[in-house]
Amino acid sequence: MIQPHDSAIVRTLGRIIIPVSQLFGIYVLMFGQYGPGGGFVGGVVFAASMIMAILIFGVDSTDSNLARKILHGDGVGLLIFAGVGGLCLIGGGQFLNYSYLQIPNLDEPSQHFVGILLTQIGVAVDVAVTGVSIAISLSFEEDVTRSEEASNG
Amino acid sequence: MAIEIPLLILLVLTAAGAILVKDLIAAVLILGSYSFALALVWALVGAVDVAFVEAVVGAGLATVFFLLTLFRTNEKDRQIRRPPVPWTAIVGLPLLGLLLLFGAGDLPTFGDVNSPASTHISPVYLESSLEDTRTPNVVTAVLMDYRSFDTLVETIVIFTAGIACALLLRKGGS
Amino acid sequence: MSSNLPMLLFLIPFVVGVAIPTVTVKRRALCPIIALGTVSVMVLLAIANLHVVQTKGPIEYALGGWGAPIGIAWLDDSLAAVVILAICMAALLSLIYGQVTVSSEHKKSMQYYTLILILLSGLVGIVFAADLFNVFVFLEVAALTGYALVGAGGGKASLYAFRYLLLGSFGATLYLLGLGHLYVATGTLNMADLAVRIPEILTSTAVVSGLIYIFLGLSIKMALIPLHSWLPDAYVNAPSAVSPLLASTVTKVALVAWVRIEYSLIAPNVEVGHVPVLVVLEELGVLAALIGGALALIQTDLKRMFAYGGVSHIGLILIGVSLGNTTGFTGGMFYLINDMFMQAALFMIAGILLHYHGARTLDDIRDTARFSPWLTGSLVVAAIAMVGLPPTGGFFGKWNIILGALEAQHYVAAFAVLGSTLLTLAYFLKIFASWFFQPQAGDTAAVELSGASRISLGIISITMIALGLSSDSVFQLLLATVNSGGV
Amino acid sequence: MVELLQTLLQRPNFIVFVILFLWGIYIMAAHPNFVKKLIGLYIVQTSAIFFLVAFSAKEGATVPIIPDGETVVNALNYANPLPHVLTVTAIVVQVATLGVSLALVTAIYRHFGSLEEDEILEQLDEQ
Numbered sequence: 001m002i003q004p005h006d007s008a009i010v011r012t013l014g015r016i017i018i019p020v021s022q023l024f025g026i027y028v029l030m031f032g033q034y035g036p037g038g039g040f041v042g043g044v045v046f047a048a049s050m051i052m053a054i055l056i057f058g059v060d061s062t063d064s065n066l067a068r069k070i071l072h073g074d075g076v077g078l079l080i081f082a083g084v085g086g087l088c089l090i091g092g093g094q095f096l097n098y099s100y101l102q103i104p105n106l107d108e109p110s111q112h113f114v115g116i117l118l119t120q121i122g123v124a125v126d127v128a129v130t131g132v133s134i135a136i137s138l139s140f141e142e143d144v145t146r147s148e149e150a151s152n153g
Numbered sequence: 154m155a156i157e158i159p160l161l162i163l164l165v166l167t168a169a170g171a172i173l174v175k176d177l178i179a180a181v182l183i184l185g186s187y188s189f190a191l192a193l194v195w196a197l198v199g200a201v202d203v204a205f206v207e208a209v210v211g212a213g214l215a216t217v218f219f220l221l222t223l224f225r226t227n228e229k230d231r232q233i234r235r236p237p238v239p240w241t242a243i244v245g246l247p248l249l250g251l252l253l254l255f256g257a258g259d260l261p262t263f264g265d266v267n268s269p270a271s272t273h274i275s276p277v278y279l280e281s282s283l284e285d286t287r288t289p290n291v292v293t294a295v296l297m298d299y300r301s302f303d304t305l306v307e308t309i310v311i312f313t314a315g316i317a318c319a320l321l322l323r324k325g326g327s
Numbered sequence: 328m329s330s331n332l333p334m335l336l337f338l339i340p341f342v343v344g345v346a347i348p349t350v351t352v353k354r355r356a357l358c359p360i361i362a363l364g365t366v367s368v369m370v371l372l373a374i375a376n377l378h379v380v381q382t383k384g385p386i387e388y389a390l391g392g393w394g395a396p397i398g399i400a401w402l403d404d405s406l407a408a409v410v411i412l413a414i415c416m417a418a419l420l421s422l423i424y425g426q427v428t429v430s431s432e433h434k435k436s437m438q439y440y441t442l443i444l445i446l447l448s449g450l451v452g453i454v455f456a457a458d459l460f461n462v463f464v465f466l467e468v469a470a471l472t473g474y475a476l477v478g479a480g481g482g483k484a485s486l487y488a489f490r491y492l493l494l495g496s497f498g499a500t501l502y503l504l505g506l507g508h509l510y511v512a513t514g515t516l517n518m519a520d521l522a523v524r525i526p527e528i529l530t531s532t533a534v535v536s537g538l539i540y541i542f543l544g545l546s547i548k549m550a551l552i553p554l555h556s557w558l559p560d561a562y563v564n565a566p567s568a569v570s571p572l573l574a575s576t577v578t579k580v581a582l583v584a585w586v587r588i589e590y591s592l593i594a595p596n597v598e599v600g601h602v603p604v605l606v607v608l609e610e611l612g613v614l615a616a617l618i619g620g621a622l623a624l625i626q627t628d629l630k631r632m633f634a635y636g637g638v639s640h641i642g643l644i645l646i647g648v649s650l651g652n653t654t655g656f657t658g659g660m661f662y663l664i665n666d667m668f669m670q671a672a673l674f675m676i677a678g679i680l681l682h683y684h685g686a687r688t689l690d691d692i693r694d695t696a697r698f699s700p701w702l703t704g705s706l707v708v709a710a711i712a713m714v715g716l717p718p719t720g721g722f723f724g725k726w727n728i729i730l731g732a733l734e735a736q737h738y739v740a741a742f743a744v745l746g747s748t749l750l751t752l753a754y755f756l757k758i759f760a761s762w763f764f765q766p767q768a769g770d771t772a773a774v775e776l777s778g779a780s781r782i783s784l785g786i787i788s789i790t791m792i793a794l795g796l797s798s799d800s801v802f803q804l805l806l807a808t809v810n811s812g813g814v
Numbered sequence: 815m816v817e818l819l820q821t822l823l824q825r826p827n828f829i830v831f832v833i834l835f836l837w838g839i840y841i842m843a844a845h846p847n848f849v850k851k852l853i854g855l856y857i858v859q860t861s862a863i864f865f866l867v868a869f870s871a872k873e874g875a876t877v878p879i880i881p882d883g884e885t886v887v888n889a890l891n892y893a894n895p896l897p898h899v900l901t902v903t904a905i906v907v908q909v910a911t912l913g914v915s916l917a918l919v920t921a922i923y924r925h926f927g928s929l930e931e932d933e934i935l936e937q938l939d940e941q
Contacts, residue, residue: 032290032293033287033288033289033290033293033294034289034290035290036201036202036204036205036290036292037202037205038202038290038293038296038297039297039304040206040209040210041205041206041209041210044206044209044210044213044214045209047214048209048213048214048217051217074312074315074316075312077308077312078305078308078309078312081304081305081308082305085305095302096301096302096305098298109284109285109286109287110287112285112286112287112288112298113286113287113288115297115298116286116288116293116294116297116298116301119297119301119304119305120293120297122308123297123304123308126308126311126312127308127311129315130311130312130314130315131214133315133318133319134218134314134315134318135217135218135221137315137318137319137321137322137323138218138221138222138225138318138322139221139224139225140225140322140323
């Protein structure tokens with residue numbers, strides 16, 4: 001599996017950069033409706049920060065906790081997205097017709113706004129999880145059996 | 154147009170570097186800079202969202218995937234001998250090139266305001282996205298609302314890729 | 328609620344597939360049961376959907392509530408409903424059959440079932456989608472799962488899966504490029520809207536080259552000769568548990584996607600620069616049917632022989648749908664539905680031979696002891712269907728393609744169908760020669776097959792005959808599609 | 815012919831697209847190294863996306879993000895958003911494909927110990 005990196009410079013820089021890039025990922029995700037960005041970019045930036053954590057501190061360290069835990073939610077992002085669509089179905093509209101999201105006290109455009117926001121979050125979660133998962137799969141060595149349970153939920 | 158030409162030349166040069174360099178890690182890093190040059194070109198054309206995605210996904214994530222693979226495998230493109238060029242390439246490439254040039258004849262010119270693509274459906278998105286969805290970024294509105302189903306399916310593609318990598322590489326995983 | 332049926336057909340396998348890894352963390356043994364249950368529900372839904380379409384007419388589903396050219400539209404007509412039902416049944420039988428080999432071939436069944444269910448939702452999406460870009464993303468879903476399932480065979484299979492991926496991704500890129508040309512020329516992606524806007528500019532070079540790219544891209548996906556080179560290697564080396572499903576569905580669904588585009592955008596008798604478009608497609612089909620049959624004849628590996636047989640049938644179907652008349656079209660589409668079951672049956676037989684007898688080639692078959700009557704029986708039924716003798720569905724499909732060719736006075740096409748029939752007969756005679764004339768056949772008892780393989784072989788043989796017996800009603804359904812102007 | 819060349823020279827974008835597309839295909843088909851094949855595939859895919867994005871531009875138009883306070887939107891002022899949406903989707907699909915293909919490359923390397931197609935084919939012939 002991935003071993004921790006022993007350079008002090010890399011580790012210190014990592015401690016600073018990783019939280020910053022995670023914040024940036026969340027900002028891009030939330031700001032996607034007003035400027036460039038959105039679910040994909042936010043998710044990828046978030047995934048990149050976690051991959052960085054894994055590469056610098058190793059999979060088993062506490063600093064990579066988030067990256068490891070997030071793998072348990074393999075399909076959560078997709079289920080959020082499909083769940084929003086399903087709510088529209090239950091509300092009586094077509095799949096993903098946000099006008100039928102049953103949210104009280106909101107006019108139709110705002111319902112669409114909320115729908116877009118929720119689905120963006122779904123996309124971001126899915127992209128982040130899958131990015132980390134693919135990175136871990138690609139760096140697996142052939143005869144590893146030990147850390148398997150830690151990495152796959 | 155004036156800034157574009159040097160960028161386009163840079164694009165071709167970086168692509169050439171990625172193709173010709175023998176050291177695979179260097180080639181992959183040059184490919185990352187190719188992605189970045191591409192992102193710059195797109196930002197110039199007005200496609201900021203695409204540029205952002207290309208910069209993050211192409212220059213970032215794709216490079217990381219390439220590098221992780223190379224760490225686990227072989228870093229050198231050894232190329233002991235040049236194999237003969239397959240006949241499909243000899244026949245197919247010129248034909249494809251001719252087809253590309255043939256198709257170019259009737260395409261609207263670059264930046265044409267009256268092309269069907271600029272007049273048929275896209276104005277609807279631009280003009281009604283704010284009213285329909287309160288979302289000023291029209292690309293996000295189309296991506297997540299008007300054509301949100303495509304995005305859902307594409308999220309499935311990503312999920313599938315994750316599952317597929319786990320199936321292919323993790324021995325006795327799960 | 329009934330108008331949401333097509334959506335449910337997509338959602339159910341997809342949601343269950345996504346949920347499987349999480350739901351079955353503690354009990355992996357549940358995976359096959361959940362998957363079988365899901366696909367059974369899909370078969371029931373597909374029957375209900377067929378009934379609704381039959382009684383109430385085609386369903387146009389506007390996703391997200393946005394009307395057709397602005398949003399994404401799905402079209403659920405009787406052609407789609409029939410094809411979906413066939414896909415679901417073939418998938419159910421393949422899953423039942425997969426229980427024979429899956430546990431011994433790879434243990435990672437959780438991911439395996441997730442991928443199969445997502446593959447199914449992708450196939451459903453390709454058939455329903457009436458939007459060029461939506462077809463593209465669904466093609467990629469089906470393709471990615473296909474690469475992974477082929478590569479799961481390990482060893483050599485990963486090499487062939489990689490080649491499949493290179494060609495398949497290239498095909499997808501060509502499709503994207505063609506879609507881009509059409510979009511730039513018309514400004515729309517919706518097929519119904521394109522059908523309105525394209526005819527007036529059909530001969531503009533942008534539209535012509537766009538359609539050529541789309542056809543090239545899809546013909547890689549449907550393994551049309553000469554772009555078939557990925558198929559035999561990939562399906563021969565894929566795990567036995569998945570090759571029936573892949574062989575029976577993936578290529579045909581790409582063909583269905585092409586048929587939709589061809590029928591909505593290209594009117595019969597259209598000429599581009601004095602070249603009649605449909606005749607060109609038909610000639611490509613003729614080539615594929617004959618070359619595919621000839622290539623099948625020279626193989627000694629059983630799976631490879633069947634794979635080339637499937638390649639030649641893609642050519643036959645392309646002939647049928649490109650004749651430009653309803654007889655040929657219904658014949659071709661009916662043959663497509665039959666071919667799903669034939670391919671599934673043949674790959675099941677080959678997989679069972681490999682699993683129980685270790686037999687891969689014709690020589691291996693000659694050296695093996697007696698075969699179970701179930702195996703022999705289903706091989707005979709499949710052979711009759713492949714050659715196209717009544718009462719199997721294969722006969723009615725081929726017969727209508729020939730009638731359509733005669734109606735259109737394209738005698739080359741008619742002879743090509745006959746020629747490929749003779750080639751099919753020849754390679755099945757080769758198989759039977761080693762099957763029934765075994766030197767060591769003596770008194771040894773036949774190997775007992777497991778229940779799952781008996782059930783799947785039995786049902787699929789019955790289906791092939793039943794399709795022939797009920798061919799009239801299926802033809803009525805396909806005619807309804809043509810008459811409603813859809814497709 | 816002269817006309818065609820003239821239209822081409824007015825479109826540097828298109829020339830670059832054709833060069834990248836064909837060169838990428840050539841590398842995909844002819845280069846024996848699998849990673850190089852993937853680099854070729856990547857260039858082919860990005861060039862097709864490049865083609866699509868280039869046609870989203872309009873003369874005198876800006877990014878399709880509507881500024882604050884603008885109530886009546888004139889579509890002529892903003893670039894066509896639909897190609898952007900398609901290409902964003904296509905880029906993400908492309909990176910997913912890349913992940914799977916790299917996983918296959920790693921699996922091939924584990925089994926054959928090589929990334930060169932000709933070496934692997936020799937190994938297969940010996941079997």
